[in-house]
Amino acid sequence: MQQARARVEHGVVGGTFSLDGQTFDVDNNIWVVGDDTECVVIDAPHDVDAILAVAGQRRIRAIVCTHAHDDHVRVAPALRERTGAPILLHPADRPLWELTHPAATWDRDLADGDRIEVAGTTLTVLHTPGHAPGAICLHAPDLGCVFTGDTLFQGGPGATGRSYSDADVIVASIRAKLFTLPGETVVHTGHGDDTTIDAERRLLDR
Template sequence: MTGAVRVDHAISSGTFSLDGETFDVDNNIWVVGDDTQCVVIDAPHSVDDVLAVVGERTVTAIVCTHAHDDHVRVAPALRERTGAPILLHPEDRPLWELTHAEARWDRDLADGQTIEVAGTTLRVLHTPGHAPGAVCLYAPDLGCVFTGDTLFDGGPGATGRSFSDLPTLEASIKSQLFALPAETVVHTGHGDDTTIGIERARDWGPTD
């Protein structure tokens, strides 16, 4: 028996660096799968932290929500340990190259693409703004969406640094994420969960 598909979670601590500044951050690690196979969403600070969540399962993909260093820092090392391909939206190439000038990712992500794992489907939603190639991963069977740094408990992600733009981010959230069912649980890149309904009702969101 492979068991039911599930979402496993842990937190990994490290740093985020961009535009000449470095900050301490805690990143969520999300793993979707059953007892035998799984997909890892983002590869932040420690391969061992990720593998502690994976356990003995086969990793079929390392899916990067975007290429800020606190989300992809150990992606190549995790690929070496697991043999799993790295998936990234190609518009995040400039950010990826800030961290990994030599290593490349393996497969491009595209809006509307589906990723199958353990009998369930993750649908890729391209949500630029926090980063040009930022994506969210919607799992309708599980009633959740993995938003990386696009949407948090409290509103949109940060846009004060290079390669980011607030109007673009807000447009992405309103068109891609707020179209999801209100009860959809939002699993974020940092911090606590929220729901689409809660965030849609905040003052910054649409009024219709």
């Protein structure tokens, strides 16, 4: 197998998350996958300049949204305007997207099994509803990692206490789509520290 040229780069940016009439301060991870010339950005939280500080001068081939909560898509249209990169989102998250961007839309629908090619590697879309109806994860086997958005964190599944979420569905998604990945797969989350598939499987199954 040809070795991937891609690498994972990371930043953190602070802002707010609002839903169901409540607002919370949050820190979001910025994830960028690419090489020296091109990359994809995973989610668009809070601040365009913070995202571009991680992406640098590279061509951004896509803005891939793990789900449409406002802290993950708030600056997606502004980032698109600055870079020309298309926004990719699972269409089941339209109701959440429209809460934040009623006058804008995304460019391309994501579906389970889609493949996003960048810098010699492939990100495979895993539809993992539960935290949000259109939540997705991105598996990068060449890089030994999966980007889980708010579906799986260090310590367990993402929150399901708000509109458009379902606790039973998120656990089923995690078992079917994430716990079938190799145990050593590194989990890059939407908030907080990395973990591994094995570590989270042990926690959920104990």
